[in-house]
Amino acid sequence: MSNSASSAPVAAPGVGAVIDRVDEILEATYLSGDLGNVSDVLAETVYILLSRQTRETVYQRVYSDLRRRFTTWEQMLRARPATLERIIRPAGLGQQRAAQLRALLREVDRTSQEFHVGPYGKDGGDLTLEFLRTWSSEATVAFLEKLPGIGPKSARCVLAYALGEDRFAVDTHARRILGRLGIVDDKPGKPNHDVFEAAIPRAARVRLHVNLVHHGRAVCRESAPRCEDCPLISFCVTGRSKAASIAGRDAVVDLFGGAGAMGLGFKQAGFRIAAAVEIERHAAQTYRLNHPGVPVFETSVEDVTGEALRSWLPGLRAPAVVMAGPPCQGYSAAGARTIGDRRNLLFRHVSRLARELGARSVLIENVPGVRRVNGVTYTERITATLRRSGFATWKHPAVLRASDFGVSQNRRRLFFVGVGSGVALPEVPVPTHIPPGAAKRDRTLARTVTLTERLRDLPNLGPGEGSERLQLSDGRLILNSTAMKHSPRVVAKIKAIAPGGGPISYRRLEGDVARTLVAGHRALPVHPTQHRAITVREAARIQGFPDTYFFCGPRASQPLQVANAVPPALARAVARELRKSLGASEAHSDKPCPSAVA
Ligand code: SF4
Incomplete structure (x- = not known):
């Protein structure tokens, strides 16, 4: 049994699933880069x-x-x-x-x-x-x-x-990394090649060996492995034992972490993500790949306890922030909005874990629809739950619009903030940008670029064109740039849709600013000028992800990962205010907290 499986607090991926995930992450990182081998x-x-x-x-x-x-x-x-x-x-x-x-x-x-x-x-x-x-x-x-x-x-x-067989060579890098990950129960002395080879699925053997050599040279070195830069840390006891101390007093625990958008915003504001929890396999992989050094626990937040997290992440002390964007489908205008939807009460687990971990602050993000679902006012429930857990909260959650913070999208999000004793409530972030088309009353604010400008330098693609790693003639590599295939009948329909029009699954974006991106039937909206759904890369640009952010998993999963994300710029704006409050509380640790509404 692997170390990773045996030390996990609740059900975790078994050895076979870990190998799949390690293989996927390493291939996305190193692309089986040439090691100079020859075929003669x-x-x-x-x-x-x-x-x-x-x-x-x-x-x-x-x-x-x-x-x-x-x-x-x-x-x-x-x-x-x-x-x-x-x-x-x-x-x-x-x-x-x-x-x-x-x-x-x-x-x-x-x-x-x-x-x-x-x-x-x-x-x-x-x-x-x-x-x-x-x-x-x-x-x-x-x-x-x-x-x-x-x-x-x-x-x-x-x-x-040379002979093209599916064989696995156990060199020094493969042995060291697979041993550290606990994938093979390695014994001292000469390695048993048959045991290693039997553990690796045939189709992955050559690719995995090549990528392990690259990883062993670049990151998981014999001495002083760079665990803080390692996308495999989720599966590694050695790496996880260091993660909490690397994060230190700026540690954030990211529940319902999704593809890592909130984590990205918090990192940009100077926090360090100590751990994330995300149950959906492909989103968890995206998080791991784009946030090396962050252990991502692939399980349900409902099943996680503070004690379990501490045993999984030795050394985790009171984090600066426990944050979460629980699934919003139960509240969302695009969802069914039913009162009995179990997902509507997941915020209770965020509050519980913040309390169990002794977090100094807690942040819950959700859609504006959370305010009232069929007569039930969830904002008050969430606020009351946080207060019962000992956090002082804003009187009302803050409603922030992404286009006020430089994002070419009018997505609105609600933020609930709670702070523990000794921490002043942060200010509500004020806009940093003027949305396209709005009057520029404040000259100090920058203008949010229009959607057309945002997408201008991305390639023109027909339906079904492009690729996950699209190499352009000017040398640029565009990730996740596969355009969805449409039948000639659908293309003809799309051509007739004017900007802002069309059904939810084929709504055409307008050229100035997007409405909230949704992945209706797993398809993204239609491009403002081209006759196809936008690519995952175009959606990621609109959300404000950097172009280097790669979305893992099959084509059907990627649009959901992007569309379900909080624009990182919004998370960053809240994180900056929270950081000021936490920083001030450290500087005046015995001063009472006058502004808290308890
Ligand atoms: S976390 Fe550290 S020890 Fe573990 S595989 Fe990565 S670099 Fe190696």
Whole structure:
């Protein structure tokens, strides 16, 4: 059993699910970047021989020098030992490796004679190991492992990279990271390659090995791993043990974290996210990928207790903020708005966890529809619940409009803030921008750019065009830029829709500022000028996410992740005010809190 699974306070993804998530995050990060491997079997075998315990730049240079100096393998075999040794010396152990290389080539020469291949028969030409392509896996491994300097790891590398087999090579990086993640119960001494390989699904083996090498070099290093920059920290006991202390007094616990928009706004205001809770797998993956160093607990907030969070995140003390944007479908104008909807009462768990964790403040965000659902006033319920948990609150929740804070969207959000004893209630954020079309009464405010300007430099795409990583001719890489496919009949309908018109699933955006983005039937609204739904990237731009923010998961999940998010600029505005109050309370920790409405 994995460490991650065994140490989790409530049900957490099992080992197979953890491998899936690790694989997805590493592939999104490193894209199976080229490690310099080659497809010729003998060339790959020599390349792997030189790579053992040597820095990448060094062994790649030595390999190139050898191939430049000897145009055929036969020439290399007949070379003077001193010449080989001189070329190999920069990689270390020059004499030993030169002897291994000559012995390896001699063995290849002998086998070529035996099987009448290469210079001794079929095809003619140079020494070769291409005949291994017709051998079974077992026979190939047995043959390769008898070659000087080639062990089980190197043999698997040759099988994976040159022979195209789904094999997993346990090198130093793969062993270290999988061990730290608790995916394989590794024992001291030589690794059991079969145990590692059996743990990894076939389809992921080669890709995962490549990406683990990149991750081991860049982040999860042997000494001083950079856990604060690691997107795998959710699954790692070692990393999680440091997360709370890294966050320190600015720690925020982000419940119902979604794709991480509130977390982004709070980070921009100077807070540190100590942990997030998000039950939806793809949103949790988006959070992990875009907020490396933040452990994301993939479970229901209803099942989480303060004690469980502390055991999952050792060292977590009273966080500065517990914040949450509970699901809004029960209140939202776009939802059914039913009184008995269980989701309408999830705010109670936010209040409970803030109390159990001893948070110094609490923030709940939701849609304006929370004010009244079929005669029930939820704002008062939420405020009363926070007060019963010991927090002083604003008399009324603050209603903020995104376009007043530089976002090209008229989305409104309600913010409930509660503060613990000794912390003054923060000010309600004042607008920083003038929305498009509004009179500019205050000259100090910037103007929010129009939606047309916001999308101007993104590519023109037809339905079904684009890709998740769209490389433009000017060198820019545009993420999540796959346009939805529409049938000719739907395209004809869309063409007839004027800006601001159309049904909820195909409403065309206006060019100045968007209404609240919704993902009706998982589709985003229609582009202001192009005849298709906007891409996830265009929606993310409108919401105010940076272009580097990548949304994980299938195409059906991404629009929901973006549309359900709070514009980060709104979260940032509230966070800045909260930070001032918390900072002041630390400076005057024994001063009473006169402005609190208890
Ligand atoms: S959290 Fe730290 S120890 Fe764990 S995998 Fe990441 S870098 Fe390695």
